[in-house]
Amino acid sequence: MDLDAYVLTHQHEWARLNELASRRGKLTGAEGDELLDLYQRVATHLSEIRTRSPEPTLVAHLSSMLATARLRSAGTRTLSFDDVTTFFTDTFPAALYRLRAWWLWTMAANVVVAWVIGAWFVSNPSIESALISPTEVDQLINNDFESYYSEYAAGSFALKVWTNNAWVSALCIALGVLGLPVILLLLNNILNVALIGGLMWAHGRADLFFGLILPHGMLELTVVFVAAGVGLRIFWSWIEPGPRRRLDAVAHAGRTAMSVALGLAAVLLVSGIIEAFVTPSPLPTWARVGIGFVAWSAFMAYVFTVGRWAARRGATGDVTAADAGDYAPVVG
Template sequence: MDLDAYVTAHHGEWSRLEQLSGQRRLSGTEADEMLDLYQRVATHLSEVRTRSPEPTLVAHLSSLLARARLRSAGTRTFTWSDVVRFLTVTFPAALFHTRRWWLTTLGVNVAAAFVMGWYLVAHPALETSLLSPSEVQQLVDNDFAGYYTQYAAGSFAVKIWTNNAWVTALCLALGVFGVPVVYLLFQNVVNVAVIGGIMWTHGRADLFFGLILPHGMLELTCVFVAAGAGLRIFWAWIEPGPRTRGQAVAEEGRAALSLALGLALVLLVTGLIEAFVTPSPLPTWARIGVGVLAELAFLTYVFTLGRWAARRGETGDLVPADRGETAPVV
């Protein structure tokens, strides 16, 4: 094929399609013309690729067709109804869909933390192998309580929020590999158990629970939700059921993205509690009460809105229009 002659013969059609693709508004006649030109240029691209695949021309025609397709199909418009649907359907459905995984993760980790803490209290010699006496005294008298007051409340809330969001994102992103999530959870449990055991041994259990519970209940629940969802992605790869492994991981991964967005909002709440309530002069019972109310509100949210959404077949995945088609499998 004489490529130069082909370009000369069809350049006018390509230019016209480019012009129509760049217009902000199209009349009915122009829209029909653009559709007709789109089909012709698609045929031209196919012929060029088959007979004389010149890379620059192929790239130009491919880009032109992409712009025309976007112009004709339009773009997804963001509306507040999308936000409402996410908060009332998608996010709670994803939480409810993965509830067995994160509730099991929560139960195992809390039990492990208490067992490790009890073992440390029952074996005082173990404490000296972890920290020197001066380090223990510094932790008990200053560092643990001072951590919550060393920064201004506003900046501390942002710092805590970003750190916790990063941990939950890691649990979700590394979930398909399984082992990294277990390692992150183990590190977290050991840290809480060691500090709690040391504070208990030195008679400061009231200070430990008075400072950790107001924000810690909901904060750790979020971490366990992310870890449970991550492990569910891993299990979908191991045991996909009637789906292909690619389909199973894709479905669970898309639901995990919904969890990541929603948990970022919940962690903002925990960051505000940790910055403004935990170090406040409120009585211990009042501070812990705030944490209990936040945790109960979250669980109520999951088991009401989440349950209702699940009954309608929602799993936290994208709506069918955004999900794409899935090839049938046996």
């Protein structure tokens, strides 16, 4: 194949496609038809060049041009109020409900492990002396633990907590396909809670610990467990894809997980506000814990009512077919 001659023969078509694809404003009906016709021709040209004379620069140039033309021909989408409403009434709750077994078991296992570690720490005082000095213990239980929730301005603290927890949840989902990193993240999180809780309990400050951790922790930790369960579901879809091809199963699980991650960011905003404004407030313990319980109960009710209804309507938690993209044809 004489590549120079081929380029000379077809470069006017490539230039015209580039012009139409890059033009601002709407195309006329005739120009739209021309765009589609040129797209098919240039795609054929690219295929021939790749097969017979794959010059890297030219292949990259034509590939980029075709991508731009495809976006132009498919149109662009704008986010509407209906999209947001549909997300929170169908996509997000349906994903939570359909994946409930994964995150409920994750939550149960972590709570049990946390209690076991905390009880083991309390019943073995020698461990405490090996990990932390008496001075540090006194500083933690009488000052640091409580002051942590009030040392920053409430607004900036809420933002700090929100971004930190959103990052941890995103990591659980992003690393889900690997499996083990999610378990390690959970273990690190549970160890911190269990050891501090065991330390406070051993020194007679369990009331302070639970009074400060429960208002925001019920919702916050549930979100982390949801993210971890969804992440592990991605890993399992890779191990056991079922009737689908492995890549298709992982893609479906991954898209659903991204929907969950987006929704959890909103839930974490609520827990961050509670942690910044309710946890350190002068309200009595019963009132602070009650607010946290109401928030947690509202989330669970949302999952098992709105989520169940959405699942019954056929919502899967995956993105729409238009957003999922196209599959390349394969020969069986």
